[in-house]
Amino acid sequence: MYILGIETSCDETSAAVLDDELRIISNVVLSQDEIHAPYGGVVPELASRQHIVSIGYVVDESLRRAELSIQDIDVYAVTQGPGLIGSLLVGLSFAKGLAFYFEKPLIPVDHLEAHIHSVFLENKKIPFPCLALLVSGGHTSLFFLEEKFQNQLVGKTRDDAAGEALDKIAKYLDLGYPGGPIIDKMAEKGNSQKFDFALPHMTDQSLDFSFSGLKTAALRKIKEGRITRSHPLFIDFLASFENAVIRALLANTDRATKHFKPRSLILCGGVARNKKLRRDFEDMARKNRLPSFIPSLDLCTDNAAMVAALAVEKIHDLGEMSLSLDLNAYPRL
Ligand code: KG4
Ligand code: ZN
DSSP states (O other), rough: OEEEEESSSEEEEEEEEEEEEEEEEEEEEEHHHHHHGGGGGOOOHHHHHHHHHHHHHHHHHHHHHOOGGGGGGEEEEEEEEESSSHHHHHHHHHHHHHHHHHHHOOOEEHHHHHHOOOOOHHOOOOOEEEEEEEEEEOEEEEEEEEEETTTEEEEBBSSOHHHHHHHHHHTTTOOOOOOHHHHHHGGGOOTTTTTTOOOOTTTTTOOBBBOOHHHHHHHHHHHHHOOOOSSTTTHHHHHHHHHHHHHHHHHHHHHHHHHOEEEEEEEEEEGGGOHHHHHHHHHHHHHOOOOOOOOHHHHHSHHHHHOOOOOOOIIIOOOOOEEEEEEEEOOOO
């Protein structure tokens, strides 16, 4: 059985073919970074228009690389939400059209659940219950999974997502877009203790995150210290800010670990590509004597392989197989 997955929730147009043993036959990701770079962030209207331009080509390319034709596809899977509504609708409408025409099932997939399941693609034996930290440009959330399909949202950001905070500071400093990977690279040799950032603190004991305070503190330091690329402590500043974001992420994850007592920890989402976050997350897991699972780099950022993977698991574990043309996209959780 072959599954074709389609992902268009934000600014990546992606299509992937998997077999029913979760093997990735092809995974094509067409990034729109160049289109959004001049604006320093994703422009929703431009994103949806570009998905319309790219989707046919990307699906064709995923089949070409898999050496299959569209008639070989047995099941379609597509991201239903959350995400940018216009972008989601392009992928959803395209997938509905294919499933309807070829009379095949269409499995709708939740984008956040798919990010978590990107880990199951590479690791078949993850001990449950587990705690998953999902960090991307649009989301920063903690999920507690009693079982594979029982996920409970136990913490989320109350303002910016962690990736968004990194992207915004990079934009302010004119470093380019997306800022997360640029800061990751530039901060490598910096001293992360040089600038002091106070961590956000929730007064109500919740496991929610907040990054707007850190972002405001960073902007204040930039203005007061006249920090630009040519400042002698520029690299140290980036390293300190990156470190503050990571400490905020891990402080909550550590608290949640002590509270929920999971048997394993998962890190996923675009920001999970960050080298220091990967290292520090593994350290934190070791200190809690828990195994940790992080997807390989290509599966962290938005991609259709994770969408198809979740669909395969839904078929196997939940027996889900149908085609409903009433499916609609949902922008938020
Ligand atoms: O998961 P993703 O592709 O899209 C969303 O669902 O948001 O994540 C994109 C985010 C961006 O904010 C980008 O700056 C961040 O992931 N990112 C990184 C790195 N690579 C991507 N952040 C820090 N370090 C990286 N190496
Ligand atoms: Zn994502």
